[in-house]
Amino acid sequence: MRLADPARAQRILDVAARLFGQRHYHEVRVEDIAAKAGVSKGTVYQYFKDKEDLYVALILHSLNCLYERTRQTIAGLTQPEERLLSVVREGVQFFAAQPYFLELIQRVDVSRSAAHSSALDASRTRFLDLLVEIIEQLNAAGRWHADDPELAALALMGMMRETLRWRSHLADRLPEQLVDLFLNGLSKRTTNQVGR
Amino acid sequence: MRLADPARAQRILDVAARLFGQRHYHEVRVEDIAAKAGVSKGTVYQYFKDKEDLYVALILHSLNCLYERTRQTIAGLTQPEERLLSVVREGVQFFAAQPYFLELIQRVDVSRSAAHSSALDASRTRFLDLLVEIIEQLNAAGRWHADDPELAALALMGMMRETLRWRSHLADRLPEQLVDLFLNGLSKRTTNQVGR
Amino acid sequence: MRLADPARAQRILDVAARLFGQRHYHEVRVEDIAAKAGVSKGTVYQYFKDKEDLYVALILHSLNCLYERTRQTIAGLTQPEERLLSVVREGVQFFAAQPYFLELIQRVDVSRSAAHSSALDASRTRFLDLLVEIIEQLNAAGRWHADDPELAALALMGMMRETLRWRSHLADRLPEQLVDLFLNGLSKRTTNQVGR
Amino acid sequence: MRLADPARAQRILDVAARLFGQRHYHEVRVEDIAAKAGVSKGTVYQYFKDKEDLYVALILHSLNCLYERTRQTIAGLTQPEERLLSVVREGVQFFAAQPYFLELIQRVDVSRSAAHSSALDASRTRFLDLLVEIIEQLNAAGRWHADDPELAALALMGMMRETLRWRSHLADRLPEQLVDLFLNGLSKRTTNQVGR
DNA sequence: AATGAATGAGCTTTCATTCAT
DNA sequence: TATGAATGAAAGCTCATTCAT
Numbered sequence: 107m108r109l110a111d112p113a114r115a116q117r118i119l120d121v122a123a124r125l126f127g128q129r130h131y132h133e134v135r136v137e138d139i140a141a142k143a144g145v146s147k148g149t150v151y152q153y154f155k156d157k158e159d160l161y162v163a164l165i166l167h168s169l170n171c172l173y174e175r176t177r178q179t180i181a182g183l184t185q186p187e188e189r190l191l192s193v194v195r196e197g198v199q200f201f202a203a204q205p206y207f208l209e210l211i212q213r214v215d216v217s218r219s220a221a222h223s224s225a226l227d228a229s230r231t232r233f234l235d236l237l238v239e240i241i242e243q244l245n246a247a248g249r250w251h252a253d254d255p256e257l258a259a260l261a262l263m264g265m266m267r268e269t270l271r272w273r274s275h276l277a278d279r280l281p282e283q284l285v286d287l288f289l290n291g292l293s294k295r296t297t298n299q300v301g302r
Numbered sequence: 303m304r305l306a307d308p309a310r311a312q313r314i315l316d317v318a319a320r321l322f323g324q325r326h327y328h329e330v331r332v333e334d335i336a337a338k339a340g341v342s343k344g345t346v347y348q349y350f351k352d353k354e355d356l357y358v359a360l361i362l363h364s365l366n367c368l369y370e371r372t373r374q375t376i377a378g379l380t381q382p383e384e385r386l387l388s389v390v391r392e393g394v395q396f397f398a399a400q401p402y403f404l405e406l407i408q409r410v411d412v413s414r415s416a417a418h419s420s421a422l423d424a425s426r427t428r429f430l431d432l433l434v435e436i437i438e439q440l441n442a443a444g445r446w447h448a449d450d451p452e453l454a455a456l457a458l459m460g461m462m463r464e465t466l467r468w469r470s471h472l473a474d475r476l477p478e479q480l481v482d483l484f485l486n487g488l489s490k491r492t493t494n495q496v497g498r
Numbered sequence: 499m500r501l502a503d504p505a506r507a508q509r510i511l512d513v514a515a516r517l518f519g520q521r522h523y524h525e526v527r528v529e530d531i532a533a534k535a536g537v538s539k540g541t542v543y544q545y546f547k548d549k550e551d552l553y554v555a556l557i558l559h560s561l562n563c564l565y566e567r568t569r570q571t572i573a574g575l576t577q578p579e580e581r582l583l584s585v586v587r588e589g590v591q592f593f594a595a596q597p598y599f600l601e602l603i604q605r606v607d608v609s610r611s612a613a614h615s616s617a618l619d620a621s622r623t624r625f626l627d628l629l630v631e632i633i634e635q636l637n638a639a640g641r642w643h644a645d646d647p648e649l650a651a652l653a654l655m656g657m658m659r660e661t662l663r664w665r666s667h668l669a670d671r672l673p674e675q676l677v678d679l680f681l682n683g684l685s686k687r688t689t690n691q692v693g694r
Numbered sequence: 695m696r697l698a699d700p701a702r703a704q705r706i707l708d709v710a711a712r713l714f715g716q717r718h719y720h721e722v723r724v725e726d727i728a729a730k731a732g733v734s735k736g737t738v739y740q741y742f743k744d745k746e747d748l749y750v751a752l753i754l755h756s757l758n759c760l761y762e763r764t765r766q767t768i769a770g771l772t773q774p775e776e777r778l779l780s781v782v783r784e785g786v787q788f789f790a791a792q793p794y795f796l797e798l799i800q801r802v803d804v805s806r807s808a809a810h811s812s813a814l815d816a817s818r819t820r821f822l823d824l825l826v827e828i829i830e831q832l833n834a835a836g837r838w839h840a841d842d843p844e845l846a847a848l849a850l851m852g853m854m855r856e857t858l859r860w861r862s863h864l865a866d867r868l869p870e871q872l873v874d875l876f877l878n879g880l881s882k883r884t885t886n887q888v889g890r
Numbered sequence: 891a892a893t894g895a896a897t898g899a900g901c902t903t904t905c906a907t908t909c910a911t
Numbered sequence: 912t913a914t915g916a917a918t919g920a921a922a923g924c925t926c927a928t929t930c931a932t
Contacts, residue, residue: 130326130327130328131326131328132326132327132328132329133328241488244488249490250487250488250489250490251488251489251490252488253479254479257465257469257479257483258483258488260461260464260465260467260468260469261460261461261464261465261480261483263460263464264457264459264460264461264462264463264464264465265456265457265460265461265464266460267460267463267464268456268457268459268460268463268464269453269456269457269460271456272456273453273456283449283450283453284457287453287454287457287487288487288488289487289488289489290486290487290488290489291483291484291485291486291487291489292437292440292446292447292448292454292484292485292486293446293447293485293486293487293489294445294446294447
C-alpha cells in the first residue's frame with residue numbers, strides 16, 4: 107500500500123521530518139503528524155506499517171537524498187580537496203536547512219527490529235564510506251596524510267555535527283572553516299590553504 | 303527508624319545512568335530503575351522529585367564529576383599542549399567507562415523546566431569554556447593558531463563524541479590520535495608532534 | 499468511521515452523576531465510570547478533558563437543567579406564593595429523582611481551576627437569585643415580609659437540602675410542608691395558608 | 695494506646711480538625727497532620743488505628759463537645775423559646791469558630807466500617823433529638839405548633855448550615871435572625887417576637 | 891480508501907501503612 | 912515509644928493501533 111499516492115506519503119514524511127526533528131520520537135504523536143499532514147490517523151497507517159516504520163522510512167529517505175545529492179556533486183570534481191569541501195558543504199547545507207534532521211540521525215537507536223537496525227546502519231555506513239574514500243584520495247594525492255582514514259572521517263562528521271548544533275545560524279562560512287580545521291588543524295601554516 | 307542509606311541515592315543514580323544511556327528517557331521506566339537498584343518505586347520518588355529531576359540530577363552530577371576531575375588534572379600542567387591532551391584523555395576515559403553517558407549529554411533538551419534547562423546549559427558551557435581557555439593558551443603560546451577558539455572547541459568536542467561513539471573499544475590510543483588530528487589536521491608535518 | 503454516538507457522552511454523564519453522588523469525587527475512579535457506562539477509560543477522556551472536567555460538566559449541566567425547568571414552570575404563574583411553591587416542588591422533585599446530586603452540589607469546592615470555580619459559582623448564584631427574586635415579590639405583594647431576602651433564600655435552600663437528605667423517601671408532601679414552614683414558621687396561624 | 699499521652703492526641707485531633715475542614719478527607723495527608731502537629735507519621739498511628747479512625751474520632755469528639763456544651767447551656771433555661779435560641783447560638787458560635795467543621799460534619803459518609811457508621815449516626819441523631827425535644831416543648835407550651843417536629847428540626851439544621859456556609863462573617867446577628875425566621879416564617883407578625 | 895471513535899496496555903506519581911532502628 | 916525510610920497498591924492519563932462505517 108505504500109505506493110497508493112506517493113505525493114501523500116511524501117507529505118506525511120515531510121511533516122514527520124519536521125516534527126521528529128523538533129521533539130523526540132516518543133514526544134511526537136501519530137495524531138499530530140496526521141493532523142499537520144492534513145490526513146487522518148488511519149491514513150498514516152495505510153502508508154506505514156506503524157510509527158517506527160514511518161520513522162525509519164523517514165531517516166532512510168533523507169539519508170538517501172543527502173547521499174545521492176552529494177554523490178552527484180562530487181562526480182564532476184577531480185581534486186580531493188574540492189571533493190571534501192563539497193561533501194562538507196552539502197552536509198552543512200542539508201542540515202542547516204533541516205536542522206531537526208541533525209538530531210534525527212543520531213537517534214538511529216530507537217529501532218528494536220533487526221531489519222530496521224541493519225538498514226539504518228547500512229545507510230549510515232554508506233555515507234561514511236564516501237568520506238573515507240575522499241580521505242584516501244587525499245592520502246593518495248600525497249599532499250595530506252591520515253593514518254586512519256575512517257577515524258578521520260568520523261572526526262570530521264563529529265565536527266560538522268557539533269558545530270552545526272550550536273552554530274547553525276552561522277552556517278555560511280562553516281564549510282570552509284571546518285575543512286580548514288580538518289586539514290590543517292591549528293598549525294600555523296603558510297601554505298596548503300584550501301577553499302579560496 | 304531505618305536510617306537513610308547514603309549509598310542508596312548513589313545506587314539509584316548509577317542504575318539510572320546505565321539505563322538512560324542504553325535507552326532513551328522515555329523508554330526507561332522508573333519502575334525498572336527502582337528494580338535494578340534493588341529498591342521500590344516509592345523510594346526513587348523519595349530521593350528525586352520526579353523522573354525528570356532524577357534525570358537532570360544525573361547529568362549535572364556526572365558533568366560535574368568530569369569537570370572537577372579535569373580541572374584538577376590540568377592544574378599541575380604548564381604546557382597548553384599537555385593540558386589539551388589531558389582534557390581529551392579525561393573525556394575519553396570518562397565516556398569510555400560510562401559509554402551510556404555520551405548519549406545522555408546530548409539529550410540535554412528533555413527538560414521543560416527553565417530552572418533545569420539553565421542548570422544544564424551552565425554545566426555544559428562550563429566544560430566548553432575549559433576547552434576554549436586552553437585553546438586560547440595555545441594561541442598565546444605562539445605555536446598554534448585558532449581564529450575562532452570556540453568553534454575549535456566545539457569541533458574538538460564533536461570529534462571526541464563521534465569517534466567515541468563508534469570506537470569506544472579502541473579508546474586507548476584515541477586521545478593522542480584526536481589531539482594530533484586536532485592540532486595538525488591531515489598536514490604532512492615533520493615537527494610540532496604532540497603526545498610523545 | 500464509527501460515528502460519535504451522541505448518547506454516549508450522556509451515558510457517561512449519567513453514570514458519573516450516579517457514582518459521584520454515591521461516593522466522593524476522590525473515591526470514584528474514572529475506570530469505574532467507564533466500566534459502568536460500558537465504554538473504555540480512553541473514551542471517557544475523549545469526551546472530557548480530565549476527571550475534573552467531567553465532574554464540572556456534570557454539575558453545570560444538571561444545575562442548568564434544574565434552572566431552566568424551574569424558570570419555565572414559574573413563567574406561567576402570577577402569585578409569588580405559587581411561584582415559591584413551584585420552585586420548591588421542582589427542586590424537591592429534581593433532587594429526589596437524583597438523590598446523589600444533592601451531595602454533588604455542595605461539593606462545588608473541588609475545582610482548583612479559576613475558570614471552573616467561577617462557572618460553578620455563577621451557576622449556583624443564578625439559582626439563588628431566582629429564589630431572592632421571588633422572595634422580593636412576596637415582600638412587594640405586601641402579604642409577607644423578609645428583612646433580608648437573601649438570607650431567607652439561603653435558609654430555604656438549607657431547609658430543602660437537609661430535609662431531602664434525610665427524608666427523600668417522603669418527598670411527596672415535602673414541598674407543601676417546607677413552604678408552609680418557610681412562610682409561617684411555627685406560628686399558630688388561622689389565615690395566610692398556602693398550597694391549597 | 696489511645697491514651698498514652700492525651701495532650702498529644704488532642705494536638706493531633708486539633709490539627710486534623712483544621713486540615714480536614716479546609717480540604718476533603720482524601721486531600722489531607724497523614725503526613726501533613728503529623729508535621730503540623732509536630733509529631734512523626736508513626737506517632738499518629740500509635741494514637742489512631744488508621745486515617746479513618748482518626749477522622750471518625752475527630753467528628754465524634756467535636757460533636758460530643760457541641761452536644762455537651764449545648765446540654766449544659768439549656769439546662770438552666772425554662773422557656774422553650776430561650777432554649778431554642780440557645781441551641782442555635784451554640785451551634786452558630788461553634789461552627790463560626792471552627793468553620794471547617796461545618797463541612798466536616800456532612801462528610802460523615804466516608805466511613806466504610808459499619809461500626810463507625812453507626813457511631814456517627816448515633817451522635818448525629820442525639821443532637822437532632824435535642825432539637826426535636828425543644829420543638830415538642832414549644833408545641834406543649836401552646837404558643838407554637840409544629841406538625842412534624844423532626845421535620846422542623848431538620849429544617850432548622852439546614853437553615854443553620856446553609857446560612858453559616860455563606861454568611862459566617864455575619865454570624866453575630868444570625869442566631870436571632872434564624873430563630874425569628876424559624877418561628878415566624880415570613881409572616882407579618884405584630885406579636886410573638888423572640889430574642890429581645 | 892479514508893476516517894476518527896474506541897480501545898486498553900502502559901506509564902508516572904501519590905500516599906496510607908509498616909517496621910527496623 | 913518515636914521515628915521516617917521504605918513499600919507497593921492504586922489511580923489518572925496518554926497514545927499507538929484497530930476497525931466499523
